[in-house]
Structure formats: C-alpha cells, structure tokens
Amino acid sequence: MKDLLRAHFEKIITLTDSEFEYISSHFTHKKLIKHQFLIQEGETVKNEFFVLKGCLKSYMIDSDNKMHVLQFALPDWWISDYHALYKQVPSSLYIDPVESAEVLVISLEDKEKLCNELHKVEHFFRKKTNLGYVGLQQRVLGLINTDARDRYEQLIKQYPALFQMVPKQLIASYLGVTRETLSRLYKNPK
Template sequence: MKHKLRQHIEEITPLTDSEFDYILSHFTPKKLRKHQFLVQEGDLVKNDYFVLSGLLKAYYINPDDGKEHILQLAWEDWWITDYQAYFNGTSSTLNIDCVEEVQVLCLSLHNRDKICAELHKMEHFFRRKSNSGYVALQRRILSLLTNTAKERYEQLLSDYPTLFQRVPKTLIASFLGVSRETLSRLSQ
C-alpha cells in the first residue's frame, strides 16, 4: 500500500521510490490528542502540516466579543497551518486544534524550500496546491459575501457530506458563519 503522502503528491506528479524516500525524509511525524493545539495564537509557526488522519480546525477568536470564526477544517490529505505566520516568520494570529485524534507530517519552511530547489516536480506540486488553495479561498469568501446561510449549508453538505458525521453542529455553524440555532433550522 502506498504512503498517503506519496498518493497525494502523485495526484499531481509521479515520483520514483528514491524521490519519495528523499521527500519523506524532510517531514517529521507528529501525533496529537483530541482538543490538543497544533498551533496557538502568538506562536511562531515553523511548519506546514499534512494530515494523515484525524480532523483539525483553524480559527480566529475575535478579541472584542470572544466569538470563534473557523477559517478552515482539515482532514485526511489536506494541508493546514497559519500560512501568513509560516511564510513570513511571524507569530500566529490563528489557533489550530484537533477536533479528533490526529496524525500529521510536519514540513518546515527550510525543508520545503530545500526539496523544491532540488526537485522541480515538488516546486510544481506546491505551486499547484497553492493555486487550488487560492481558488478555494476566493470561492469561500464570495460564498460568505453573496450566498444565503441556506445556500452555504447546502453547498457544504453537497461538497463534504461525511463532514457532518465527524463534526459537531456548533463547529459547522461557526464555519458557515451562523448561530447554532440557525443551523438547526437550516438542517430541517
């Protein structure tokens, strides 16, 4: 059975066994418990994380009202970090914690730059992943600006039906930008 990271990379570019072994040597595995922080606001963010198993949420807490705003949910075969802090070497403005028990592969910016410089296909891989991330982010922002709560709910349900079995309704509500009560009405 192929390694999950290799399968993920090979969705974009093929790898030889030696290339994959070399790439994997630049990652560090990490296991976390449910409710454990991967990144906390104020931390220096040294890694991008590839999710092998489990589910995480990246969120911002509004200091004025204490409200949690979920920016991203990430599960198997997804990447997650505070990208602003990761690429700029600054403190995190986000919290990332485990909704479930999690296993990730950690990739430092130094190691990412190294494998991209040494293997053109990895530079290509990360460029393609970044491009799809930008497109998804733009779609999410436009959806929040233009779609009704019901339309956002139906789109999320259509795109990720299994998410609703894995995530408490309070997190779905926060991700959609609605109250728990509104989510209950939408799901009827």
C-alpha cells in the same frame, strides 16, 4: 501512512521510489489528541501539516471571545497559519484537532530545500498553492454572495463526511451562522 502522502503527491507529479523516500525523509509524524494545539495565537510558525487521519480546525478568537472557524482539514489536506509561516509574524490563529488526529510535519526550511532541489516538488507545491487560493476565493465569494441555506447545502454536498466528524457548533461558526440557525437549516432542508 506515508502511502497517503505519496498518493497525494502523485495526483500531480510522478515520483520514483528514491525520490519519494528522499521527500518523505523531510517529514515527521505526529499524533494529536482532541484539542491538542498544533499552533496557538502569538506563536512563531515554522511548519506546515499534512493530515493523515482525523480532522483539524483553524480558527481565531475575537475580542468578544467568539470563535470564527476559517478552515477544516480532513485527511489528504494541508493546514497551517500561512500568513505567520511565510511572513514570519506571530500567529493570529489556533489550529487543533476536532478529534484525535495524525499529521505529517514539514518545516518551511525543508519544504524550500525540496523545492530548490527537485523541480517537480516545486511544481507540486505551486499547483497546491494555486488550488488553495482558488478554494479560499470561492469561500469568500460564497460568504458574500450566498445565504446561509445555500452555504450549508454546498458544504453538505462538497464534504458530507464533515458532518459526521465535526460538532454542529463548529460547522455553524464556519458557515458564519448561529447554532440555532444551523439547527433550523438541518431540520428543514429544501
């Protein structure tokens, strides 16, 4: 399983075996069953999670008890409540698996330690943060500038595996549409 982590790092940086062993020693492995929370609203967040297997969702529940999915995380992706993690405020999100999943867990403290000790690790996380920010910006712009059909077709094109793993109700929530609207889009592609 740590082969996936090494391959992930080595998309951006080159590591020796001893460097990777040192880095990987700061991660712990965790198996999750469907709906087992990694993070719940109101909790203190101390960790970031690298997905090895399965699919996780990050979401909030509004005052009308409606779920709003912010992110899905597939293998080779990172997930956490970053606002709570970096600002050390209570979490406003829930994170749990859509299906059984496995993650590698690193604490913020260990991540900062690795970044201080190894410049290339700091470089890696800076690049990942920048790419995550770009992705978030594109998602927000897509919600503002595109209609439901375009958002749906973009999601299918970008992440076809998601439609095999994730119930349509969650995809509808992610796209900001009702389940009925998603069904119409699904039945009547362009």
